[in-house]
Structure formats: structure tokens, C-alpha cells
Amino acid sequence: SRWRVAxxxxxxxxxxxxxRFAEHFAGTGFNPNAFLPCYGLAENTLAVSFAPHGVGGQVDCVDREALELEGRAVTPTDNSSATRTFVNCGGALPGHRIEVRDKVGKVLAERCVxxxxxxxxxLMQGYFGDEESIKQIEETQWLDTGDLGYLFNGHLYITGRKKDLIIIRGRNIWPQDIEVVAETEPEVRPGDAIVFIVQNDGEPxxxxxxxxxxxxxxxxxxxxRTLSAKIHSEFGLLPDINxxxxxxIPRxxxxKPARAEARKRFLSQMNAPREMLAAGSA
Known part of the structure; x- marks a missing residue:
């Protein structure tokens, strides 16, 4: 294969x-070291960081309990610990900077999410027509990306979107993790599952x-029944599965899965008058 950078x-x-991709295309000579994980967003037109070239997807395996309860990405203490694996998205491009901060804006140490x-x-000047964002970026020269992650050896690891994070009983759970478990069922294809959180009588x-x-x-x-049992066993959750x-699923x-839109549609259906729901299902 002549594919040098993916x-x-x-x-x-x-x-x-x-x-899976590398295995599928191994017969064509594809080299998995061609994978080049990266991080970017339109607000930075476009790239922010690139992983090292020629080494493929490098991963960091961390203890899941410490991640969910403490927001720390630490190495598992023993082989029996449940883990999460994140892909190295590399260091910031020349002239660019990345910081990971807490809720009040304090810069966090490495391995803290x-x-x-x-x-x-x-970096953009701001969102069109949004004077507040323009002023904020002009004054600080920094952008809150809305993403969550951590730094390790100066390299960035993405854990998810801040607005998608599920916080239940003090645990931070990423919806993608639950979706991956669902997709282990043969009847559930990749991309067939979407997870989001709603408020039910004031409770998440x-x-x-x-x-x-x-x-x-x-x-x-x-x-x-199978999905409910798997998710409860893995996360201690009993989701409302539809x-x-x-x-x-909106995209x-x-x-990408549009979780906010999926949540909006779900709540709209839940709040619709029963007569309308009955008529729609007739």
C-alpha cells in the first residue's frame, strides 16, 4: 500500500x-503505523495537535474507577482493575498552546481530566454576531473548546464532550462507553446506539x-433484557432503553451523533399529549 498517512x-x-480497519485492509498492504491521530476544531481552522508520525495509534490505559470518581487518568494498580483506553492525539502544533483547566479556570496537572x-x-476572532465571544477571545486569547481531556507528557488525550458527560452519584460516565457496550450485541450495528441524559422529577x-x-x-x-443486564453489570446503571x-438517530x-437533538426529540415525544401520540401510532 502507498498509503503513508491516515x-x-x-x-x-x-x-x-x-x-479493525488495519486488519480489514491488511491484505492490501496497509501499515497501521500510517494512522495519525489528531485533534482539531473549526474554531481553530482546523488542527490543534497531531500525534507523532509513523508510530500509529498509541494508547494510554487508565484505571476506570479513578477516572469516573476522581477525574484522574492513572495507571491501573493491578490486572483486575476495570480500565479505559484513550488514544494519543499528540502535542500542540508550533505556535499553539493547550491547557486543561478545572471548573474555575485553574490549570490542572498532567493526568487530571x-x-x-x-x-x-x-484561533478564530469569535462567533459571528456573538459580541460576547468576540470580546472574550480578544481579551484572553484562549478558547474553551467544550471538550474534556487530559495531558500526559505534553500530549493530549480526549475523553469526551463536556455537555455530553453523564454525572450520576458522583461518577463521571461518558456516553460513548455505554454505546460501545451496546454495540457488542450482534443485532446492534456501529452507530446504532445513542445515549443521553434527561431530568426525571429532578433526578438525572x-x-x-x-x-x-x-x-x-x-x-x-x-x-x-440483554442490553439492560450488560449495562447494569458494566456501569451499575439501569437506562431507559428505547x-x-x-x-x-439524528446526526x-x-x-456525528447529535445528542442534544436526540434529547430534544425524546422530551418532545414524552411531553406530547397522549391523544397526539395515539394518533401518530395509529
Missing amino acids: GVGAEPIGIATLN GRIFISGPS AVVMQIQCRILAQDRRDHLL LVPPHS TSSG
């Missing part, structure tokens, strides 16, 4: 996905929607 970004990078801030010559509740192609009710019931038709223009 840039990977746009969403949290899963090493399992990279491995927080909000990712960026600064550099490629996790909702999972699964694009389902199964028609037989007994098989649908079996899938629901089987929805194919192509029901952004770049193909």
Missing part, C-alpha cells in the same frame, strides 16, 4: 476501530436509543 479525528478515537482550552495564531436519568431492525417481539424483548426504527452534518 489522519484520524473528528470524534473520540477508539483503538478498537483502528485495529478537565476542560480543554486552546490558544494560537489559528440515562436514556439509550437503539436503531432496531428486528420485527419479532420476542427477539426485541430479549435484546432489551428501540427505534433505522435512521431515527450532525459531519455524521
